[in-house]
Amino acid sequence: MTTSLCQLKEDMALLKRETAGQITQLKTEVDKLKKQLQVRQVAFSAALVDSKPTNIGPFPTDTTMIYKHVATNIGNAYNSNTGIFTAPVKGVYNFEWSVGAYGDGSHGSGAWLVKNSVNVFMAWEKQTAGFMSSSKAVALLLEVGDVVFVRLVANGSNVAYDDGSHHNTFSGHLLFPM
Structure with missing residues (x-):
């Protein structure tokens, strides 16, 4: 059971890192789109x-x-x-x-x-x-x-x-x- 618990903790840590990376990427995309919109105004x-x-x-x-x-x-x-x-x-x-x-x-x-x-x-x-x-x-x-x-x-x-x-x-x- 401890192996499963350790594996779950590792999986959760991996998911957190992936999610954080996706959030950063989405923020970058939103900023880029905002700049493009401003240039078009x-x-x-x-x-x-x-x-x-x-x-x-x-x-x-x-x-x-x-x-x-x-x-x-x-x-x-x-x-x-x-x-x-x-x-x-x-x-x-x-x-x-x-x-x-x-x-x-x-x-x-x-x-x-x-x-x-x-x-x-x-x-x-x-x-x-x-x-x-x-x-x-x-x-x-x-x-x-x-x-x-x-x-x-x-x-x-x-x-x-x-x-x-x-x-x-x-x-x-x-x-x-x-």
Whole structure:
């Protein structure tokens, strides 16, 4: 009987070690899944300024718009110091941007959405008086590290105006990873 009791104790000790190992492995898997889920949670929305009325442009060259008033930046993929979104995961992303200013007959308001160094789509408007604005949206397949940003169109004829109403915005989110 003592042999059986000793054997049972050994079997229980073995089961405890195996169970402890399985628990550790499961915890590691859960942590890994949590990290993957966090990386897949990507969304941002920003405006040019917090509240102070600001005119920018016209500029002699295309100029990256830096959206300082960040309402949302889940995943921290948007950089409010550079105005650049960097894809943290390969996937399809949706981007929206709007550009606006007060029309004076001589300046329009236009901005390109740029992927890496390629102009994708432009939002543009020109009118003689009153506030003018234009907006666009696009879905883009991005690789890890691809950058997306908005550029005010050059040639000395495009301007943007923003204030606490946030007329000029840039937003994006991950639709699904690939």
